[in-house]
Amino acid sequence: MCDGSSSWKESQLRNYDIPLKSVPKLSFDDPRVEQLISENKPVIITGSDLVYSASKWNLEYLEKHMESSTCTVIMSPNHIFKYFDEKAITPAMKNKFVPPTRKVSMKISDFSKRLNNWKSGEERLYLQQTLNNTVGPAIVQDFIKFRWDWITAIQKKMAWGPLTSNLLLIGMEGNVTPCHYDEQQNFFAQVKGWKRVILFSPEHYGCLYPHTVFHPHDRQSQVDFEKPDLNKFPRFEEVQGEEAIVGPGEVLYIPVYWWHHVESLLNGGYTVSINFWYKAGPTVDIIYPLQGHQKLAIMRNVEKMLIEALKDPEEVGSLFRAIVLGRYT
Numbered sequence: 598m599c600d601g602s603s604s605w606k607e608s609q610l611r612n613y614d615i616p617l618k619s620v621p622k623l624s625f626d627d628p629r630v631e632q633l634i635s636e637n638k639p640v641i642i643t644g645s646d647l648v649y650s651a652s653k654w655n656l657e658y659l660e661k662h663m664e665s666s667t668c669t670v671i672m673s674p675n676h677i678f679k680y681f682d683e684k685a686i687t688p689a690m691k692n693k694f695v696p697p698t699r700k701v702s703m704k705i706s707d708f709s710k711r712l713n714n715w716k717s718g719e720e721r722l723y724l725q726q727t728l729n730n731t732v733g734p735a736i737v738q739d740f741i742k743f744r745w746d747w748i749t750a751i752q753k754k755m756a757w758g759p760l761t762s763n764l765l766l767i768g769m770e771g772n773v774t775p776c777h778y779d780e781q782q783n784f785f786a787q788v789k790g791w792k793r794v795i796l797f798s799p800e801h802y803g804c805l806y807p808h809t810v811f812h813p814h815d816r817q818s819q820v821d822f823e824k825p826d827l828n829k830f831p832r833f834e835e836v837q838g839e840e841a842i843v844g845p846g847e848v849l850y851i852p853v854y855w856w857h858h859v860e861s862l863l864n865g866g867y868t869v870s871i872n873f874w875y876k877a878g879p880t881v882d883i884i885y886p887l888q889g890h891q892k893l894a895i896m897r898n899v900e901k902m903l904i905e906a907l908k909d910p911e912e913v914g915s916l917f918r919a920i921v922l923g924r925y926t
């Protein structure tokens with residue numbers, strides 16, 4: 598388990614056959630930080646003190662000050678925590694989709710006990726709780742002391758929409774959130790332990806094969822990074838990833854529509870992270886050629902429109918093939 602070390606080792610990273618280059622790591626007052634954010638490019642930001650007031654958020658502290666509230670905990674039979682939208686499990690989908698994880702509510706003391714007593718082969722746990730005012734006065738006090746001045750200045754300068762939520766994430770060492778994209782801008786603040794985030798630009802849409810937009814795994818890649826099916830997903834071999842390994846006090850900007858895979862380092866102890874999801878700002882002046890994230894948004898809308906028009910998702914594929922095969926190929 599964690600030895601309280603102040604760094605990490607290569608042996609703590611899972612092995613994937615993916616070429617990786619490093620995400621730039623810059624001090625918060627470096628002008629290149631805002632330049633990269635304005636270009637929708639990832640960057641690790643040091644020294645921002647964004648969640649400095651949460652530096653003491655280990656399980657002991659959280660147990661003491663969040664005891665009265667119940668938290669959402671995801672349980673998985675293995676180390677993969679692939680998100681799915683329960684609302685998308687329609688009656689037609691019911692006998693085809695098997696939820697890979699289950700969601701339970703529990704007190705943080707119960708979560709902590711299970712984490713500390715966990716034995717190999719047991720269900721793994723991942724606490725994923727939206728921070729709200731039910732978490733108790735001490736936590737609210739820490740929350741108020743986040744560097745809202747700094748992050749709000751960026752929100753305004755980038756003309757982002759409102760903050761939609763902050764997710765408190767407490768993961769077991771080795772937990773993996775597989776590759777997906779979100780439709781929000783994200784400041785991902787690491788509080789305890791180390792996480793590795795492998796990012797891919799939105800242009801990788803054709804190599805990461807997202808589930809269909811009406812599938813419960815919408816926005817998630819179909820490709821299993823640990824054993825990619827290159828017959829089914831041949832273009833996965835073309836991916837070029839960008840790696841960010843973030844530790845306590847560091848903040849990773851995850852641009853809207855950028856694919857990301859997240860893992861808590863092996864043998865690093867449990868990790869604590871807090872994310873800041875902002876609605877993406879409007880596209881003011883459309884400049885051609887369109888950027889990857891704009892094309893991704895268009896593809897999503899076309900898929901949704903077709904499903905809305907055809908009603909039967911099974912027909913969408915054949916209609917797309919009729920449009921494309923022999924004509925746009």
Ligand SMILES: CC[C@@H](CC(=O)C(=O)O)C(=O)O
Nearest residue numbers: 766774779783785859870872
């Ligand atoms: C939601 C879980 C994930 C983070 C993430 O995907 C995000 O903040 O968008 C992680 O840390 O395991």
Ligand SMILES: [Zn+2]
Nearest residue numbers: 777778779857
């Ligand atoms: Zn995400």
